[in-house]
Amino acid sequence: MNLPTTLDNRERDLLQVPLSALEHYAYCPRQSGLILLEDAFTDDAATIRGTLLHQRVDTPGNRGRGSIRTLHALPVWNDSYGLTGICDTVELHADGAILPVEHKSGRYQPGGPADIQAAAQAICLEEMFHRPVPKAAIYSATDRRRHSITVNDDLRTRVHQLADTIRAMLTTGSLPPPTADSRCRRCSMATGCMPKVLAGTRRYHQALTDLYTPTESQDDGR
Incomplete structure (x- = not known):
């Protein structure tokens, strides 16, 4: 896999899409539009559980555990995709492997919106560290385990297309x-x-x- 090293004019001018918006739009385009276009958000029991879960991992920091260096609340971006956001957890392994870990309070659904968000984090880390990130993980507090995903070409295409769709929504201001x-x-x-x-x-x-x-x-x- 060849990683981009230079940016053309289009990439420099791309409207930045938040990583969280990818998951929201994949789940429900209108939900994403209400959040991004009208700054509307309402909490319920599920969202509060998610907020409490993220309080444990969203404090910026650098920790070590054996041969693994763990970064929390790491700002990430990818200019060629026009993406920006924050990774809950990024593990830097001794063999050079980089693993983003997205934390979710609910049950994991294979192939669901969380996969797109985690894949987008991997794509951002690739540009920042100039090395492939072929895997990502999603930790489900409900399942109490990690679920590994492969950041393959199909998932990369979904991230790219979804980012373009959200960018068009932001540009037109049209609520889905x-x-x-x-x-x-x-x-x-x-x-x-x-x-x-x-x-x-x-x-x-x-x-x-x-x-x-x-x-x-x-x-x-x-």
């Missing part, structure tokens, strides 16, 4: 439509998003019409 499916039941932002109301656009506009259309009695001045 609601999904109104099973994901909404687990989303802390469902109340502000109003997916069921907005997804039924025709019913929504009909309700507005009925609300603001004068009745016969109003027309008669009664």
Whole structure:
């Protein structure tokens, strides 16, 4: 795998996409849009558990354990992809291997949005350390174990395409439509998003019409 060494004009001008936005958009485009475009976020029990979990790993620091050097809350970036963010944990092994470890409070879902975020962290570390990072890990507090992922070409393509999609959303300022499916039941932002109301656009506009259309009695001045 050849790593980029120089940047063209397009790469220098790329609008930076937060790593966390990749996971949010992969899970629900509208959720990502509400956070990025309207600065909206609502906590629930699940998000608070995640915040408490990250308090344990988000304090910047440099620790050693045997032959492994562990970095916490490490700022990372990749200019060729237009990515920026913070890695929960990065392990530097004695053999030169670099392993980003993303911490999640919920159960791990293979091939899910967390894989994209972890792969993006690996891609950032490659540019920063000028060496391949073919693996990443996701620690699930629910499972109480690490799940290893391979940062293959398919995952890299997904990261690149998703970053471009989010960048287009940020540029146009267009909020994605609601999904109104099973994901909404687990989303802390469902109340502000109003997916069921907005997804039924025709019913929504009909309700507005009925609300603001004068009745016969109003027309008669009664």
